[in-house]
Amino acid sequence: MxxxxxxxxxxxxxxxxxxxxxxxxxxxxxxxxxxxxxxxxxxxxxxxATGLYLLPGAIDSHVHFRDPGYPHKETWRTGSAAAACGGVTTVFDMPNTNPPTGTLDALELKLSAARSSYVDYGIHGLLGDDTIAHLEALVEAGVTSFKAFVGNTFGNLPAPTDGALLEGFEKLAPLGVRTVVHAENSSILSRRQKRMQDAGRIDALAHLAARPAVAEIEAIGRVLTLAEWTGARVHIAHHSAADSLFLIRDAKRRGVDVTVETCPQYLLLNTDDMSRLGGILRLNPPIREPRHNDPLWQALKDGTIDMIATDHAPHAVEEKTRSNIWECDCGFPGVETQMALMLTEVNRGRASLMEYVRWSAVAPAKAWGLYGTKGVIAPGAHADIALVDLDRKGVLSQHTLHSVSRISPWHGRLVHGYPVHTLVRGRFVMRDGALVEDALGWGRSVKTIQQMPTPRPLNTAHYTSAILTTPAGVRPTAEPLDAIDAPQSHETA
CATH class of the missing domain: 2.30.40.10 (Urease, subunit C, domain 1)
Structure with a gap:
């Protein structure tokens, strides 16, 4: 042999x-x-590996590696190094880079930058009013999925109109391609923020006041309605509020193909921490009141929320520490700390290690059409492995992060459980807690292995593509009245 x-x-x-x-x-x-x-x-x-637990490597559906466009915040080299050292073997990068990933040229720039990745990757393309015509071409060229910024965030990309969102879903439903949605109502957010700015509110909690839970409730309801009508697959990003969980539960019961992520910050932090950390904790959606934490945990455990992601969103230190909350950039690095944080909760008895594997690897692999090749320890699967020491204790430090961004709300937090070795497709990218430098560029696009289930588009007769052509024998309604033959009289004596 x-x-x-x-x-x-x-x-x-x-x-x-x-x-x-x-x-x-x-x-x-x-x-x-x-x-x-x-x-x-x-x-x-x-x-x-005596004494260690062998897990399928984590799949993070939501990272911002900022490349191209913002190398002072992050690059593919530094962001993927952070992923490797956090037990994350596959990432999906968001499109709000510069230029946004909404054209073939922009996609090529992103794919070129990603060639320096230590870990495997998917690319979310941009779904917006100006990109609808390019969606199919972007899929063909290497995009794995799309992102619609229904709520505003870093980069100030305009939210797609409802008409564009519907047409985008119509185009993607027959392809079976999933769309990530940042689900907050942009009109509510912008109006409330302006009102508070005009009133002189610059405190940390003003950010939460500008983005109430109703903005998430409304946007999720709207997105699910359009997805259910078209048969499109959608993914709700960074779910933050207890109040909107009923919408997800109801949609799943009806058979809507919706997956949902939440993040460690929404499970473990709340406004008590916001008062202490200020702009470091400014992110979108906002950190909410303590009452939201436990319902989100329960939603993970009962399957309403499918998975853990991080919304890794790095910024320079000075961009996070301004006294005016509106001048602090939104987000912070998280891809390197997620596993240690969640293993700590496993050790505390809040979840089992088996549940964590489902949330961190199995569910995202299934959502993005990778399961069987990734997300599982089985013959034939990629050897994407995180070896973790559940007994190791330590203190998280922002000074040792591999991200360009060295500011984190987790700085000084005690953790119990660490990833100590990471393999991507059979190769060590982190060993004994240290990055394996010569694995630079080992990461590959997951596009070539992506196998989504058979799509089930609905109401196709009403799609925009179907109504653009007038059926034979039917007069267009816009035809001038004087060009229409007068109706024949059917009166009888």
């Missing part, structure tokens, strides 16, 4: 359903065997 490249021995292998003692054999980029150590093939190398 030919030897394989590597056998990992001694770990406990975690799936959503079980934790078993097993060895894992890897050849090239893929797992070839999982089972008893004496059943493993001969190997050129062995790795002793």
């Amino acid at each position: 030919q030897p394989v490249d590597l056998v990992i021995r001694g770990a406990k292998v975690v799936s959503p359903d079980s934790i078993i003692d097993a060895s894992v054999a890897i050849d090239g980029e893929r797992i070839v065997a999982v089972g008893r150590d004496d059943a493993m093939p001969p190997a050129r190398d062995a790795f002793d």
Whole structure:
């Protein structure tokens, strides 16, 4: 028998359903065997993982690597290094870069920048009024999915009109392509912010006041209505409010193809922390009152919310520490700290390690059409692996982050559980807690392995593409009245 490249021995292998003692054999980029150590093939190398848990690498559906356009905030090299050191093996990057990823030229710039990634990646293209004509071409050229900024955020991209959102869903539903939606009502946000600015409110909590939960409720309801009508697949980004969960539950019961993410900051932080940290915690949607934390945890556990993402959104220190909240950029780095934060909650008994694997790897793999190749420890799958030490304790520090951005609300937080080794397609990208520098550029686009389920478009007769052509024998309603033949009289004596 030919030897394989590597056998990992001694770990406990975690799936959503079980934790078993097993060895894992890897050849090239893929797992070839999982089972008893004496059943493993001969190997050129062995790795002793005694005392560690072997998880499928985390898949982060929501990162902003800022490249091209904002290298002082982040680059693909630094952002993907942070991912690798956080046990994250695949990321999906957002389109609000400069230029926005809404044209073929902009996509090529993004793909070129991503060639320096340590981890695998998907690219969310931009769905906006000006990009509708390019959606199919962007998919063909390498976009895995799209993002619609229904609520305003960094980059100040205009929110798509409802008409453009509907037409975009009409184009993407037959393709089976999922659209991420930043679901806040832009009109509510902008009006309330202007009113407070005019009144002189510049305090940290003014940001929350400008973005009440009703803005999320309204936008989610609108997006789900359009998705249900068209049969489009949608993904609600950074779900923050307890008050809008009923909409998701009802839509899922009706069969709407909607997936939902939340982030550690919405589970673990609230306005008590906002009062302490100020602009560091300014993000969109905002950090909310304490009453929202527990319902979001429960929604994760019952499947209303599908997955954990980070909304990794780095900025320079000076961009986060201004005294006027409206002048502080929104977001902070999170891709490197997510796993340690969540493992800490596992150790506290708030979730099981099996649940965490479902939220961090299995659910996102299924949402983006990657499951089987990614998101699972099984023969034939990519060897995307996070080896974690559940016993290791430490203190998170913004000074040791691999991101360009060295400011974090998690600075000084005690954690219990760390990723200590990360493999992407069979290659170590983080080992013994340190980045493997020569793995630079090892990451690949997941577009070539993406296999979404068969699409189910609905109401296609009413799609914009269907109504642009007048059926034969039917006069266009815009025809001048004097050009229409007078009706025949059908009066009888």
